Amino acid sequence: MPDFQILELRTGRVGPLGSSGAMSAIDKQKVEGALPVGGLGFEGDEQGDTRHHGGPDKAIHAYSVSHLPEWISDLPTRADRFRPGAFGENLVVEGADEADLCLGDRWRIGSALVAVSQGRQPCWKLNIRFDVPDMARRVQDSGRTGWYFRVIEPGLVAAGDRGTLVARPNPAWTLARTSHLLYHDRMNRPALAELASLPGLPPNWRRLAEARLSSGRTEDWSRRLGTSSADVS
Structure with missing residues (x-):
């Protein structure tokens, strides 16, 4: 690099x-x-x-x-x-x-x-x-x-x-890969488990990955994005 x-x-x-x-x-x-x-x-x-x-x-x-x-x-x-x-x-x-x-x-x-x-x-x-x-x-x-x-x-x-x-x-966790997992390939369970285990990961991101693994669901982003909840599946 x-x-x-x-x-x-x-x-x-x-x-x-x-x-x-x-x-x-x-x-x-x-x-x-x-x-x-x-x-x-x-x-x-x-x-x-x-x-x-x-x-x-x-x-x-x-x-x-x-x-x-x-x-x-x-x-x-x-x-x-x-x-x-x-x-x-x-x-x-x-x-x-x-x-x-x-x-x-x-x-x-x-x-x-x-x-x-x-x-x-x-x-x-x-x-x-x-x-x-x-x-x-x-x-x-x-x-x-x-x-x-x-x-x-x-x-x-x-x-x-x-x-x-x-x-x-x-080296396997570029920001581009992380973004793709969070917002596109959202329920890739092996990748979420790997992300959650990374040392030094901010606590809020670790909680996000763990919550998806335990609930099988993604977050409602409507408030953060300023959209209706119907736009955030």
Whole structure:
């Protein structure tokens, strides 16, 4: 796996999201120079809903710039919205996407050591952000979700830094494979059992896999996606 590069570093403060009345820090702004990052993310970065965003397993959100042309092709009437930072990412990444990164990967970025914790589970705020009623569903189905890093060793990170792979404990579990299991091949029991057994898997993902195995059912995503329950089978 070759190195990737950080094109932009972004942080955001909580504020109103459009006319929805919801509070969000998705509108993250470019930061010049190096910024400290610790166990809960970058200095000065905020989350509007700390129940579902932020925390050690979601300290840093990254998104691949390679997805933006694909979104423009899918939604040409919203082309002006698909630019770096559009998905509320802290790191705008070039040279890697969900097919290149594996759960548990450890990467050195700047002087920080980070680990890939999970892919993003998109929520209804993306529908408002892009003015597309089913944007969260589109992100989920496409696999172009972005991902989260947890911080293993605090340090300084800046635009222009490269990510260098330090360790890959789960080479069979790319983020793309994980997304396919969660949202498409949803009741693949051997794969769910393998996922649940991965060391370092975030507790919420372990619970999800175990719940499917025990119940034989998948989750109702309608509230998260901002859809009717009939759309989420």
